[in-house]
Amino acid sequence: MKLFRSLAAALAAHLLLPQIFAVDQHHSAEQPALAIESKNYFAGDGDEEDEHEDFWTQLAQQEYLLGDLWGARDEISEAGFGVTLTYVSNIAGNPVGGVSRGFTETDSTGLSVSADFEKITGWEGLTGFVSAAYRQGTSLSLRRIRNVINVQQVYGGQTFHLVNLYLQQDFLDDRASFKAGRIAQFDDFSHDYAFGYYMNNAFDGQPVGFFFQGPFTAYPTVTWGAIGKYGQSIGEQLGVYTFLGVYGADTRLPQNQYHGAFMSFDFNEGANIMGEVGLKRNWARGEKGLPGKYSVGGWWFTGDFDVFSGAAPGGPGSTPPQKSGTGGFYYLIHQGLYREGTGDEVGTQAQASQNATYWGDINSGHRETQGLFLWSSGQFAGASTSQMDVFFSAGMFYRGLLPNRDQDVLALGYYYGFFSDDFAASQQRQGQLPQSYETAVELGYRYNVTDYFYVQPNIQAIFNPGGRGNISDALVLGAQIEVDF
Numbered sequence: 001m002k003l004f005r006s007l008a009a010a011l012a013a014h015l016l017l018p019q020i021f022a023v024d025q026h027h028s029a030e031q032p033a034l035a036i037e038s039k040n041y042f043a044g045d046g047d048e049e050d051e052h053e054d055f056w057t058q059l060a061q062q063e064y065l066l067g068d069l070w071g072a073r074d075e076i077s078e079a080g081f082g083v084t085l086t087y088v089s090n091i092a093g094n095p096v097g098g099v100s101r102g103f104t105e106t107d108s109t110g111l112s113v114s115a116d117f118e119k120i121t122g123w124e125g126l127t128g129f130v131s132a133a134y135r136q137g138t139s140l141s142l143r144r145i146r147n148v149i150n151v152q153q154v155y156g157g158q159t160f161h162l163v164n165l166y167l168q169q170d171f172l173d174d175r176a177s178f179k180a181g182r183i184a185q186f187d188d189f190s191h192d193y194a195f196g197y198y199m200n201n202a203f204d205g206q207p208v209g210f211f212f213q214g215p216f217t218a219y220p221t222v223t224w225g226a227i228g229k230y231g232q233s234i235g236e237q238l239g240v241y242t243f244l245g246v247y248g249a250d251t252r253l254p255q256n257q258y259h260g261a262f263m264s265f266d267f268n269e270g271a272n273i274m275g276e277v278g279l280k281r282n283w284a285r286g287e288k289g290l291p292g293k294y295s296v297g298g299w300w301f302t303g304d305f306d307v308f309s310g311a312a313p314g315g316p317g318s319t320p321p322q323k324s325g326t327g328g329f330y331y332l333i334h335q336g337l338y339r340e341g342t343g344d345e346v347g348t349q350a351q352a353s354q355n356a357t358y359w360g361d362i363n364s365g366h367r368e369t370q371g372l373f374l375w376s377s378g379q380f381a382g383a384s385t386s387q388m389d390v391f392f393s394a395g396m397f398y399r400g401l402l403p404n405r406d407q408d409v410l411a412l413g414y415y416y417g418f419f420s421d422d423f424a425a426s427q428q429r430q431g432q433l434p435q436s437y438e439t440a441v442e443l444g445y446r447y448n449v450t451d452y453f454y455v456q457p458n459i460q461a462i463f464n465p466g467g468r469g470n471i472s473d474a475l476v477l478g479a480q481i482e483v484d485f
Helices: 002-028 034-039 046-061 074-077 140-145 192-196 208-212 349-355 421-429
Strands: 083-095 102-116 126-135 160-171 176-183 223-230 239-248 271-281 292-306 322-339 370-382 388-399 409-419 437-450 453-463 474-484
Touching: 046 437, 083 140, 102 140, 102 271, 140 474, 192 388, 192 409, 208 388, 208 409, 239 349, 388 421
Parallel strands: none
Antiparallel strands: 083 102, 083 474, 102 126, 126 160, 160 176, 176 223, 223 239, 239 271, 271 292, 292 322, 322 370, 370 388, 388 409, 409 437, 437 453, 453 474
């Protein structure tokens, strides 16, 4: 509640201070005292209406809620720094199914600071980045449904975290780069902007199947690592891209007690080596063909891992056997099926603003291709060391389906998580009810109110929650809200 009050206060200050300043300036103008005393600022004077309209127009069209911070944002940028503050809330309730019915909210506030050392020191291509996050709230999945994969993607690590802390050097006219420091695998690997159109953690952020197949890290959890890249998996760069990264693997990293500051190089699961190669077509602005991205990747962990296929020597409760090293592979496809014109035909921000209403129209400063898109992702790993040896997810989304809603997105997603037979057998040996599979469908609509604020209502259907067949299927109604300050 304190965070909500702070957000409300910030919004109120931003809305009211310019109005108060405008009124003060008006009072300060040289004019007869009688006119000042008799002036009614709520009487609908034409000039005042124009000022009021201009304020709301500017508020609707600016890139951030707090605008340029009265010039400070531009000054910070000119000095070589960038600062962002983002708030995301996931609201969800299950009127049907689960172990009980209820409603929860969980949220995440993220602060990041970037440094352009070319501006600061003249070192060409060198940038730095540091970020932190604060998460709070309760999981509907844990409290009410008891399913495996969280229906709210910003739940996890409910405390303050130090997140990224790294340097990146770009080469070859920004076609290649090397990054090292405190990073996560899925800052770069298996990365696609389509995942952000969902609230279920199976999709949003990255496909969640990886985390049932090894000790990976993802926001807000990071580790020591380094990655070399040629090309980009997102953005307008076309052609082949390839990534190769090395990371520390440690099961202690996500623990809240460390607040993201577990800095040891003594990793209890060794190292993680990860690679990806992909091809991008028709993503550049002005392209007329259907955009497509096709990638495959793989990973290997060098540590020792429990072997689920082997019987524990001492029976139930004893330590299972282990094997050295485990790995897997994945794919990711993102394909346009129908495209509304070219990127240039979508229009510029200036053209859009001439036709825009104040709130929620086509005044987006970033022009994304409109049309129908399909994506699919799968992760596959050895059954003997993975809780889920197969995880599949897929979806479709349409950007700009409704008239004058060019940047809104209607998205449908599906996932299927299959628990490995070896893992299920190990559960039976421990006297537990074995898990088989969990699957779900999500349908949502992202309503872009402005560039810095969207509301994304969604409905989810969770089938076989928990994977054991002993919890009734659940219906989830929710919404994801994001504000960029």
